[in-house]
Amino acid sequence: MLLSSASRALAAAKPRSPEPFAAAATAVLLRRQLAAGMAAAPASSASAAGNREAFRVAVTNTLERRLFYVPSFKIYGGVAGLYDYGPPGCAVKANVLAFWRQHFVLEEGMLEVDCPCVTPEVVLKASGHVDKFTDLMVKDEKTGTCYRADHLLKDFCKDKLEKDNTLSPEKTAEFNHVLAVLDDLSAEQLGAKIKEYGIVAPDTKNPLSDPYPFNLMFQTSIGPSGLSPGYMRPETAQGIFVNFKDLYYYNGNKLPFAAAQIGQAFRNEISPRQGLLRVREFTLAEIEHFVDPEDKSHPKFRDVSDLEFLMFPREQQLTGKSAMKLNIGQAVSEGTVNNETLGYFIGRVYLFLTQLGIDKDRLRFRQHLPNEMAHYAADCWDAEIECSFGWIECVGIADRSAYDLRAHSDKSGVALEAHEKFAEPREVEKLVITPSKKELGLAFKGNQRMVLEALEAMSETEALNMKSALESKGEVEFKVCTLGKDVTIKKSMVSINMEKKKEHQRKFTPSVIEPSFGIGRIIYCLFEHCFYQRPGKAEDEQLNVFGFPPLVAPIKCTVFPLVKIEKFEVVAKKISKALTAAGISHIIDMTGNTIGKRYARTDEIGVPLAITVDNTTSVTVRDRDSKDQIRVEVDEVASVVKEVTDGQSTWADIMWRYPAHTASAAEEEEASET
Template identity: 50%
Template structure:
């Protein structure tokens, strides 16, 4: 049975209240009034984030045998100039000409038009208004692809004004999203906080290839902070100014993008939203995905190549592993107009949330763009070498300088002349031959070269290999966005008691606290069993908490459910007699009973995912069903579980 997520009925207020109250997340520097777009992860949020990163590292770096590096976030100007970020990493902004308030131009345009259309929906309109409405709808569909001029034209056409003051707005102008600073005391090294971790991998390409003993293809990952100075951050932690990224750069021969492990995922059904289906649909929200085996997606040319499809498949596995609901995720292909000119193919993992579909992972075939850009700017060749299976014959124009003639003419400058001839490329050699044929002499820098100074002949040679610039396939993960989507998908209300109780159906592997230990009441007699349980769990390195506060078991279960604790261990008076305890599963609220040793053993198996709860209940001979303590709680009695799950 699959859990479902309903965006329309999602109670975001209740959800956000839980996140703040239980300190998953809170606005940073709140006692000083806070700063938009900066958040603190409190203990449960921080633990979940660490789990997401650890699972990511296991799933991608360790299992795929990738390299991993860790470089600085401070990045000097030339690096980000070469990558294009200094010139092009920008959003368009409009400024309220009265108050000076700034707005992101596309967001304000979208909101204003949506509001106006909504207002029209509520009253009858005439023909002229119908025409305006249709113009606005067309504009809305195109916003994401508009350039500066087009946005400016739309602002004029629809007479967009400042939302707070109704004042006129400046024309849209670009605002660079990088945080700028200066390195060193003299202020002569302008630098930025990196907008992505990827560049730190590209600039290390040579060292990485060396480390990999020159073997291609290979992948390198980096997990770390990136920064974007958003114009007006909103949407909680979906749009923030500082965030953890996990990026992979998979370097591959541009003509051979097959993947050695493709067969392992060839039959996996990918949840795809290809270009064609997007063109056919009326709006982004009403698009239907197609389920396609990875091998079929590549065969039909829908996904450009095996390596890209391999990473889409592995990303889909990861997303499900951490608790994204498959029915509420999709890989959306970029439209041609969305892609950079050099990109071959791009897909975004989008997850459905109460804010709509949210991009959490970008997967792009960026061809040779990045390495070529850094090669050109740094004057350092970022290339790999391929040895041909068979040596190839190649003819080329050989120009041999006659040193005696040149020496007589140029004397002390002879070495420079020889070097200038030596350095000529294939095209230049052909030009030189042509000019010497036509005019008997040719200007080479400051030197005049004549026919008698060189011999020119076309010769054959064996070529054993060549250098080439690798292509890059880049999966790029936003850890905070994934974390947020996991939390929304996990959140549900449990009805049946006298008050609303919320639950987080987090997978055991990412739950911040794996188990809460609860004595039936605050009583010293329980102490030895409590210590025995805590000691046994600590030895297994499980994060557990003890809750011996003086409230009912039911209320304490609810408190644990609220932060997604998957299993509670309860100690009652029978525990004193036979050293048995109960184990309660969060979503089914089923309980089993067994000895401390057996319960701790299965708890480890449940948390590591070796066994599921259903399997355990039906098969483990050392545990027996238990219904004893439920009467202490109204909610636990005859409860209706609104959204049953099989997450454990």
Template identity: 40%
Template sequence: MSGEGERLAELAKRRGYFFGATEAYGGAAGFYTFGPQGAALKANVEDAWRDRFTVREGNFEIEAPTIMPEPVFEASGHLDGFDDMLVACPDCGESHRADHLLEDNTPIEDAESLPLAEVEDLVADHDIRCPTCGGDLADEAVTQFNLMFETNIGPGSSTPGYLRPETAQGIFVEFPRIKEYARNSLPFGVTQIGRAYRNEISPRKSIVRTREFTQAELEQFVDPERDDPHLDSVADVEVTLYPATEQHDDGGEYVETTVGEAVAAGTIGDPWIGYFVGIAQEWYETLGVDMDRFRFRQHLAGERAHYAADCWDAESEVDGDWIEIAGFAYRGDYDLSKHADHADDDFTIFREFDEPRDVERAVVDPDMSVLGPEYGSEAADVASALEELADRNPAAFDGETVTVSVGGETRTVDTDVAGFRIEERTINGEHITPHVIEPSFGVDRTVYTLLAHAYNEDEVDDETRTYLSLSPTVAPTDVGVFPLVSNVPELVDRAEAIVDDLRRAGFSVTHDDSGSIGRRYRRQDEVGTPFCVTVDRDGLEGDGPDTVTVRERDSGRQVRLPVESLSTELDAVMDGDTSFDGLVAAYDAVTTDAGS
């Protein structure tokens, strides 16, 4: 880290946002503890996400286990394809992400999308060396390393399991149950916020790339032929796009457009992706992400999963680097189809036709009086295999005999014994496998982005002031309450009473009576508290109602409010119903040289 990243890491540790975990025992790379401020900020981000993507969208939320048995990840493909590129130093033994070494030391971008052999050649061509000891990596093999954390479920090793590398699989495997809660009617969405685990080769950039992290994911299940999003609601949202075509062009530029225009032009290939991009744009702006340091980048062909029709990342700029903070993928029916192939349950939805249809269906009616004596205990399995074959490939019954596989062995049956025929039936619908659109958000990375974009320095009273310009939506503490001086019981008692009143009204409040009022302001500025309330003699000794001063963090301006109106006015500012300028216009501004 350098520059912005170093300053942020120092502030985060000193003020209780986040710090390396288990440092008393030497620590372990890739694991972080969120302190009191960080845990509160992170919880606020999660609550804001839940409100926008679960509550307001009318979706279901679940909480699935973080450990699942091995067959789940065999079906999902994680056991075979959830890998990163590893290169090990022959001198010090340290392992590194080969693609990251290329991106950090050469002009090459998105090395992750390159074939393994090409990355190995590039490491040699660019004389890449070990960042730990300087050892030569040119002749070292680049291999695939699976990122899954393995464990055993129960005593011994008879039931292997894995810590989930994403929250999505917990949603997919429970689809047969969840669809019942949705009354087997599409479209519907399922969300989950929770921990995920990846055994990263080289964790880096603080909480940006860790081995344990929090995801907020939405799986939107749709009928691809019938269901469309409410695109009109976000059509006018302005976005900055970085399409794959522009990334391939040496002079490629961002596309400044609206969601509606991007979908109409085919820049964003699917309306559902456009819909969630539009929602995300507005959500990130509400949280306080700097929109001048934010973009949506389309995946290049080599990055995109083979089942994804289109995929975009929301990226934020921090310390000169672009980091992925969310992904938006059209996953098709890949996930549900894979689990349907491996699991013993129904991963389809019944789609009712507008009108009944007459169709021809191939059926069999095996003569069990023949199959029984010939195949004994296998007769029922042979009959079932014939039924499945008739449904899948009626042409297989065109000859005099038909062959099926039972228990890994072939069995041949006379076609007339199989009882094959074509029947005309009237059907009211059919079973379909829903398609999935997945917006996936990195909560930890969003927290990091908010802190980095909120970090500011200015001069107050000839001293450098550091403050976090956090949105009230996510700030860990809403209000700081102080007595102007801490040795006057009347002021201390009234400040404590105001603290109790504001907490009962639902505000997150801190009480501080240590040091000068200027120093107390500085401490709250540095942790991002939007407002400070100060109880002073002037406010308690007048003829009218008791008043306090309210100070705005970013500008340092103050206004005097009646205590009886304090909760209502603060709530209005927090919710955006009014502004601090509105308070200044409605009440008395305060001019002070007491460390404002």
């Protein structure tokens, strides 16, 4: 369940120094140089920030001009945080989602569901969203304009660190500390810092109100009476949890199994920014993998155990060290990653993202710090991708224990449990935690439920320690993460006992391993990772290219008659028909534009292959990135294109099998005109 935060980006990065852009012979080198120029730079480097900004402007201008996406309702001035995908953007998104289904749903045998976006209040009350899905907001006291409080404080501190060369070591340490603990600051602490630093409204310089919580969900009502409140879902996971009983039955009452859902989610962001990275309506792809809490091994873990990639364990973060390459098998065996199933999904997410086209050197898996972890979570990691905005959380992979199913069981009265039948009855000793709702209600009133949930979610070790303390002292201090503070638990408030029972079967609430994918964030980072520029014919001319892998390219192929004559157009139409029959998306361009201009136009939307009809029996096939060309017979060309775009062969494989093509005088004349 994705939520980005300032401290995550900050805890993160030991920034790299930018390298200058330079012309290069290959697209790969160009992309790497561009990436280095826009990567996070040392705080003192204003030029690096300028490089990142210039790179971002080049990318976003190209994306909007070529209609990958545009602001929604643009003719009416637009609405912040809402975007429309145009034709190439829709195609990229569809290809990413199709690969997600292939990579996860099909290969892992998952059960896919499709649940409504409108969710009754009772469901989101049980999950905690109604009470806790909030950000702290401040208002311009004169205009009423709203801002997210932690963003204002974060921007102030980062601006000081990046641009103020007169900062003392003490102030530098102070600002870094504020950024590191930003997620932990209460409304009062945030307000105090905003006043201490003299932070005002960015647009008007007016004073700001004290911070107060704002629920991010869009509220609505179900039915004409308005008596049945609901919300637009802030995530897709709850639809899976409430269907657990039926899905478990559908799966033959067997664990483990996973359910998956792709769908729209909605969050009423206070001050959306950063384009597709923080929006009010977005696509999530979420997996809930249900597993026995006593056996979190995974039968396919060996398939990923040898993978090595950048990981950022909490120990590295807390000691100020950088992310480092770790073997996922070793990380699990040493306990850095809590269990095999969590490690398996981390490995599978790595393969998914890198096969899409994300640069493996700008992808890392960062472990949540203790202050980021929910009290019920066993372990959480974020797949973070570096782009011009810094390190962006794009996938969350969490072991959420049994919290969600228990919460819905308690609220609905329906047992969301699994069972394991024993061949012979067993005498078992069970820990029984029995909170006294009456005593908790008298002591904590409106906070009773959060204290109750925290007590019931205790591990056996925590519960036995509490039992010992209560028996010796009569009371104990107990941290309730959802309250953000310690409370005093007295002996009368909870009973903790080990009881022996004979059982014919074991009933239990499954644990949940949850990979949650922010599709829009992944796509935006993919756009940046695939974008590069190369020199044009004119002096100082730079041509934009999206180097999408064929897997996600919006259009796989273009067909161009070299010149506008009937015999070439007939061949072009024949090839187009064969490509359509093979299921290959393509463009046929019969315009009289020069071939150089047509190549440049399709390179800019990331088309990997171009077929130029310059003969009635054979044609040339051009690779976008290398610009190399081969000659292929007309009757073979569709199968060659399909072979490359389906991933059966690489361009290098194809180059060995077909003769290289040298541009003819006519082509050279055409190209020179560009």
